[in-house]
Amino acid sequence: KVEGGLGGVGEGGGGGEAMAQYWRVAGMTYLRYGNLCAEYARKAVKEGAKSAAKERAPFTMVKSEWEAGKPVSKEVISSTK
């Protein structure tokens, strides 16, 4: 679940090493991190702008594979996984 790739993004505390951020270590991708930051920020917006902001929340959908008239698999897809 935790891939390499952008593991070292972010400041390394001055040591010169690219240390993985705590959320990366805990199994989170940058995509989820970025969208989560945005979700928290959107929640703390004043009423006027809040409803407009709510529309921008990430999406979730269910993908289902069918065979011979019956669903054989079901998968929840989230934009923030």
Next chain:
Amino acid sequence: GGASFWEGDGKGSGGGVMLWRGFASAGVRGARCVGLARRGLASEAAAAATDKLRLNFVVPHKPIKNNELVDMVVVPGASGVMGILPQHAPTVAQLRPGVVAIQYGDRTERYFVSSGFAFIHTDRADVCAVEAIPVEDIDPAAVSKGLSECEATASSAANELAKAEAQIGIDVYHAMQAAITEK
């Protein structure tokens, strides 16, 4: 009229030394080609002429600033706050939750950004954020409430992932509080 003789120094397209036989009633070609810089966008020329920084500040759903000419933009880089002036060296900066401050002369616009990147090019700056909120639109009560909720979740988290998610909230809300109180 007669013909005059110009020697180009290779600044025009094509390079090398160019010799132009001039025309008295100089046609478009003759008069404008010597020493002409490469063709570019009018907006780039405007920026270079006025010594301002060309700024694009975008979020996924819209451009907040599109080819805007500003004096300076201050971004919250992951390794520190960066002030970007015109002709800054090209660089890429990851942004942490914090304030992007755009300066026009004596006026400053401040936006809280949740995260993102700033790409500084030789002729412009692109600041990309997932969410950007004008600082005056932040609700302080909601920030305090969110912060205490996240702190409670973090201390009672079932696993590392839940704890990390709560910690992100703590970081974001701390940054929002700092954004409101700094002025």
